[in-house]
Amino acid sequence: MSNVNTQQAAPKPPFRLDIKAVGPLVALILLCILGYVLNPAFASEGNLTNILTRSAFIGIIAVGATFVITAGGIDLSVGSMAAVISGVMIITMNSAIETFGSGLTTVILGCGCSVILGLGAGFINGLLTTKGKIEAFIVTLGTMGIFRSLVTYFADGGTLALDFDIRGVYRPVYYGDFLGLPIPIWVFACVALIGWFLLNRTTFGRYCTAIGSNEGVAKYSAVNVDRIKTMTYVIQGLCVSLATIIYVPRLGSASASTGVLWELEAIAAVIIGGTVLKGGYGRIGGTVIGALILTTIGNILNLTDLVSNYLNGTMQGLIIIIAVWLQRGPWQKQASGQT
Amino acid sequence: MKTLAKLSAALLLGMTGAAHAQDRIKIGVSYPTPTHAWASGMNWHAEQAEKRLEELHPNVDLILINSPDPASQASALEDLVSVHNIDALVVLPFESEPLTDPVLQVKQTGALITVVDRGLSQPGIEDIYVAGNNPELGRVSAEYMMTRLESGDNIVILRGIPTLIDNERFDAFMETIEGSGINVLDHKHANWNRDDGYEVMQDFLSRFDDIDAVWAQDDDIAIGVVAALEEAGRTGDGMFVVGGAGMKETIKGIMDGDELVPVDVLYPPSMIATAMDVTVNAFTSNGPVAGRYILGATLIDKSNAESFYFPDSPF
């Protein structure tokens, strides 16, 4: 074992090109080439904008999930949480019309309501996991069922529809542009940037990683484990509420089928991006790419009739597995000399 | 619908007294938990029918149970027999295959069996069968398309969840338009879901420059399709969307003269109520009620929309 030259211990470069980082990107690029070859319409500006906009929902939620998973937790409730928040937002805005009219005030009220609900739901998940000492899987499985049935109840089993007058005011949040890019893409980009900063550059992010690596070590290293873990669920809740705020104006409705399986898509995006499912290693950039990969697969399948419709799931499954394999492939040799 | 009403009225008149009116008649009604709008419409109609029938026939007790998956529906059927000791069962099976045997078990206790919407995989179990007409829905939709389109026009199809129902609708549609010269550019599954409808339609729009009409097969998908069309600004040029099922918002739109979604094809969630009516008749009347009741897939347009509008139903 050789001695590291301690003299040259220059500051580490903040960006390092390793296969874990590059793997998902390579997968995305390959996927885009495939899409273009199968149908040149793939590369049209409109289609690329569609992909980015569509990725925003899962992507924003997945940024939150990156924190939860990095800290060794899991949140299965996000899809149902998105549904119930959408539902309550719509109810709130519909009933606020009488008092505040169908203007900006009502929309802001709805969004505020969404943020409060998201933070609250996340806080409950976090508190039950940490103070309640129940496994995150069970807590969020439970809240998943609760949220899902609540939205069904609020919608009376049917669909909650946003009042048409408000839709006009609220519509630009999804359909509007800023500097040529749709608003959801901007929101997604901001969430990802802030997420990256939080995870990589703050003590909070470092503590998440430490807890995910080994909770015992974190506890003995003066990390307030319960608070940090709860915070990750609160961030997750906030991300869900942001995703909901841009989701609701799209179709102006929420039902029991809103956000079904979003939790699995978000988790898949996180893992495809190189974050380790059992915690201790998180990558926001990877998560963004993971979300893009998931959306792109669906888009390519819609743009071609190469495979039977019935095999869509097979294609998605294969591509997810290949994307993850690209970052953990056998070429990743690790010399593990030790005494 | 009308024929059916006549039929049941005739049955009612033709029968006297109550053959089975020993004491209380217990009828179990089992169907999937409403997780989408159509099913919740069905739930609403079932609850309305329960109220109405129990008021009308004090000796009839209807027990409504919904189940979230095939396995729990099978258990629910067992409970209906063992706990409630039912005289008849009205069942809308989650899936045909896994529920055939459990329904057969119920039949062996001597109960009258009414199957709704989805047939069992073994013939002869049910005494009464009440269903919407899936092939008819495809056919009626196709016929409407043919009245509005010409040879050489292009359409896209958004299908439901890959199931037998979806296949029946789709196959009948394709059979009907065959030879008309209408091109089906592509068909993809949108899972009877608004979000999927929106995304699939977006992709169809980037892929095909010339689309003249859309068969969305279902009103939920149609809502997503309409949003995508509006976003892309491709609602003009006589573009129209045909949905299906009879969602109240869609029917309201038709009443108000919506041009983008001018018609709807009925696949009534109220069929469960019809089935309950027929089943109760089997006990309160004297003649034979067994048989197959296939509801029509009526084309709803501005002229008849009002009679299919239930503002209180969630669907």
Next chain:
Amino acid sequence: MLNTEGFRAPVLEATNISKSFGTVPVLFSLSMDLRPGEVHALIGENGAGKSTFMKVLAGFHQPTKGRIKLDGQEIALPPNGEAEALGVVLIHQELNLAEQMTVEENVFLGRELSRFGVLDRAKMRETVQGYLDQVGLTISPTDRVSDLSIAEKQMVEIVKAISRNARVLVMDEPTAVLTEAETEMFFEQVRRLKDSGVSIMFVSHKLAEVEAISDRVTVLRDGHWITTAATTDLNTETMAQLMVGRELSDLFPPMNEVDVDARIMLGVENLNTASCKDISFDLKRGEILGFSGLVGSGRSALFEAIVGLDPILSGQIIYEGRAFKPTSVAKARDSGIVYLTKDRKDKGLLLNQQMQPNLTLLSLAKFAGALGVDWKAEAEALARATRRFDIRAKTEDSLVGNLSGGNQQKLLLAKVMEAEPKVLIVDEPTRGIDVGTKQQIYHFLAALALEGVSIIVISSEMPEIIGMSHRVIVMREGEIAGELSGNDINEQEIMRYAAGLKSRSMA
């Protein structure tokens, strides 16, 4: 102790073994043989290649060059522990037991007995009970492994090996985490195995133990074979010299007396916690206070409470003249009290992370500015720490889990020192590390005390306590059994308190 028949054909013989990982050579042409019924110790500093060599001998690594003979036949040992079938069993330093399964299930894991396709639990339980009786272990085959002490787990590993008819038992630091009493019990078992013809090869850093139990000793240094000699020809002094390749000056630094009027940094009065009763003591500035006692006597629990990891039920702590309530580790750290855990792998270091995040984890707030954590300052801190503590790693971004035990321990020490403590509590500071690194750590602690840091050393190694401490407190069953200072600090006195033969009231 040597076999009376004199030289017998070796059961396992390795000739000119070399091993490289990638391009990094680790072992250079090593040769050694293991005779039937022999206890053979393998010693060397951390990083000398002991663990790698043992893994080669047990088939876990394939040698890059060289031959291995088993019973005189040249053989390529199958990988991944399949050599067990040939009677060569490696017991890892990190025990390989399924924590959530019972003792019986663990012993028979992978070769369960069954009758008519059904597990024959009664038979397995009976067999395991037989082995446990043989070892003199008073646990039940149905006990869950996670409920056992480390020593008991180790014995279960040995039972597992016996049950597989092991002829060659290779053990990586079997006594590192055992108390003296447990070690004695373990040696008893080793002697029995030896008498039944089993050959045992083991790595140990405890040279006194090597002297006591082994027949022959092989010394490695930097991947090279240095010597193989009969234990009777060596003593601990010569062994240590062979290991480090230089004259070892005194292991312990000279003791500096504490200033008589040094002020009291930490005063503990009548402290009660869940596992400690009525604890009172004082710690002066610049003093090294040893805490001795048997494993489970409550020493770690006491200090975990003092740094806020465990609740305090009653009593008080005076720190720098003021009452101090340790509500969290962060508060203790901010006040200048830090605790270095004895459980390096589960509570001390993040093994799957690099050195830098490990180094700064305890004191991360210090590195955080308005623009987030200052990576540059962290890297500088790491450069300083590797120099100051002589931490050796292959590369700067090696995962901590791949460092040798000694380097991990030095990194852990560097980590707590980043918090700039005024009271440093070190729990088993030299567990499982080689003598050279031990010496470095002792000297470092002594220098720190001279600078005015007050140090508490908790250790189960008697020489360490005696060699380092100005005063020694002995604990027994959660209470302070006695306090020793000056010339009274010796092994006999400490043992009498620790074992309950003498108590404070009698003293």
